[in-house]
Amino acid sequence: MTQGQMRRAVVTGGAGFVGSHLCERLLERGVDVVCVDNFATGSPDNVRHLCGRAGFRLIEADVTRPVWVTEHVDLVFHLASAASPVDYLRLPVETLEAGSLGTRNALRLARAHGARLVLASTSEVYGDPLEYPQRETYWGNVNPVGPRSVYDEAKRYAESLTMAHHRDRGADVGIARIFNCYGPRMRPDDGRAVPTFIRQALAGEPVTVAGDGMQTRSICYVDDTVRGLLALADSDATGPVNIGSAHELSMIRLAELVRTLTGSDSPITFVGRPQDDPRFRRPDTTLAAELLGWRPEVAMDEGLERTIAWFRERLGTGASEPPQ
Ligand code: NAD
Numbered sequence: 518m519t520q521g522q523m524r525r526a527v528v529t530g531g532a533g534f535v536g537s538h539l540c541e542r543l544l545e546r547g548v549d550v551v552c553v554d555n556f557a558t559g560s561p562d563n564v565r566h567l568c569g570r571a572g573f574r575l576i577e578a579d580v581t582r583p584v585w586v587t588e589h590v591d592l593v594f595h596l597a598s599a600a601s602p603v604d605y606l607r608l609p610v611e612t613l614e615a616g617s618l619g620t621r622n623a624l625r626l627a628r629a630h631g632a633r634l635v636l637a638s639t640s641e642v643y644g645d646p647l648e649y650p651q652r653e654t655y656w657g658n659v660n661p662v663g664p665r666s667v668y669d670e671a672k673r674y675a676e677s678l679t680m681a682h683h684r685d686r687g688a689d690v691g692i693a694r695i696f697n698c699y700g701p702r703m704r705p706d707d708g709r710a711v712p713t714f715i716r717q718a719l720a721g722e723p724v725t726v727a728g729d730g731m732q733t734r735s736i737c738y739v740d741d742t743v744r745g746l747l748a749l750a751d752s753d754a755t756g757p758v759n760i761g762s763a764h765e766l767s768m769i770r771l772a773e774l775v776r777t778l779t780g781s782d783s784p785i786t787f788v789g790r791p792q793d794d795p796r797f798r799r800p801d802t803t804l805a806a807e808l809l810g811w812r813p814e815v816a817m818d819e820g821l822e823r824t825i826a827w828f829r830e831r832l833g834t835g836a837s838e839p840p841q
Contacts, residue, residue, distance in 0.1 A: 523591050523750070525549040527632075529580045529623055530596030533559035534702045535637070535695075538743045539594060540567055546747075548572070551586050554597065555579040557611060558604045563702050580619035581611075583626075590630040592750055595623035596637040598672075602665065602791060603708030609667040616671025617678070624682045624690075633689040635750050636679050638757060640696040640798055641669045650765075650799040653694065653757050663793045676757060683755060691749040696761025696800045700739030700820065701827035711736060711821075714772050715828045718781035728790035730769030735799045737762035738820030741813040748809035759800035762813045778821050 526543050530536040531552030536559065540550045549572035552564055556577065567573045578584055580597045598615040599605040605612040620636065627634035643651045644659035659669045682688035699711040706716075717724045737760070745760035766774075772785050805811045 523548050525551065525588060525590050526592040526594060527551045527553060527584075527586055527590050527626065528594045528596060529553045529584070529619065530559065530598060530637070532556060532561055532563050532575065533596060533600070534563070534700070534704075535698060535739060535742060536594075536596045537563035537702055538700070538739050539596070539746060540564055540573070542743050542747060544570060544572060550574070551576060551588075551590070553578050553580060553584055557608060558599045558601070558707075580622050581614045583622050586626065586630075590626070590632045593623050593627040593632050593634045594637065594746065594750070595620060595634060595675075598637070599668070600639075601707040601709045602668075603706070605668040606664055609664075612667045613671045616675040620675040620678050624679065624688060628682070628686065628688055633691065633750065634679065635691045635693060635746060636675055637746070638672045638676050638692050638694045639668070640694055640759070640761060640800065641665070642673050642676065642694060643795075644669060645793060645795045646797060649797055650763065650801045651759065652801040653759060653804055660793050665793045689753075691752065691754055692756035692758070693746055693749050693760045694757045694800075695742060696759065696798060697734045697736045698739050698742040698761070699736050700824050703824075705828065705832055710734065710768055710771060711775070711824065712828070714775040715779065715825055716832060718775050718779040718783050719825075719828060719832055721781060721783055723786040724772045724776060724783050725786055725788045726768050726772050727788055727794065730772065730787065731767050732790070732794065732796045733765045733767050733798060734771070735762045735765045736771070736817065737813050738815035738823075741815050745805060745809065745811045748811045752809055754808045758805050758808060759802050760805060760811070761800040761802065762817075763799060763802050764817060765797075765799040766817075774817075774821065775825070778818065779825055
């Protein structure tokens with residue numbers, strides 16, 4: 518679907534971190550947005566500035582129940598799911614249901630309108646990867662009964678269900694495998710490394726790095742991630758397509774960078790690593806470049822500075838938890 522053809526989009530999970538940025542970009546393109554969220558891990562505060570704006574509607578609803586939108590819909594972005602380890606370990610069954618029942622309902626909604634569905638999947642489908650960097654052809658290394666499986670397997674099932682609807686029922690779908698993404702509107706207590714390090718550094722508390730800090734992630738600024746989701750929506754690619762930054766860094770390096778950019782003299786301390794925590798994470802983004810003409814544009818220092826500025830404005834102080 519080309520940009521001009523898109524008139525109205527449903528964004529499930531639109532009141533979350535990534536979803537709220539996606540709603541903003543869609544409205545900027547002149548696309549009406551129906552944001553569906555039950556606020557399990559998001560908040561109406563994330564989209565309060567959009568409420569009352571022409572073309573934006575917020576519906577409080579749980580996507581594990583059928584979701585119906587009476588106006589015609591061209592696109593459904595299915596983002597509704599707990600996404601941070603702290604959240605999905607707190608909401609294990611809800612997370613599995615958002616990936617299974619929620620994806621079923623999002624697909625049904627899309628099919629009822631003849632709309633394209635874009636599924637927000639995750640690099641976690643690769644588990645603790647044995648292939649490096651991770652290409653879309655890699656099947657993953659996931660512990661199906663470990664605590665993290667509630668997220669990993671929910672997304673693997675969501676991908677499988679989406680492909681079955683595509684193959685068997687002709688659904689128009691695109692699957693994005695999103696790698697770690699960061700930016701304004703992450704919750705300071707969501708347990709992910711970037712907000713945790715920034716909160717701790719700004720509060721002058723110890724910056725807590727898990728394990729020896731040599732595990733790596735590739736972090737992508739949210740504006741780039743959202744551009745990737747929109748590029749996938751605009752294309753007719755089915756995917757899955759990796760959407761992430763190929764700029765990999767260790768968690769200890771990230772902690773040092775945050776300390777420098779915040780001007781903090783917080784000490785760096787080490788805490789235990791969570792079970793099944795992946796050691797390496799780096800996407801091969803060749804497919805995204807070829808199929809979608811997409812590549813990240815925001816340099817890491819720039820993205821972190823924007824995120825730090827946002828946290829500085831809004832942050833209170835709080836107790837530290839180790840990042841996961
Ligand atoms: P988030 O927790 O900020 O947003 C998720 C939103 O979904 C929240 O607003 C939450 O209230 C809503 N939600 C959860 N269950 C729901 C339900 N049953 N019904 C309706 N709404 C529900 O997380 P995020 O970081 O913005 O992630 C958004 C999506 O992108 C998720 O699907 C996540 O798996 C995927 N993703 C994110 C990242 C990342 O680094 N942020 C990486 C990979 C994949």
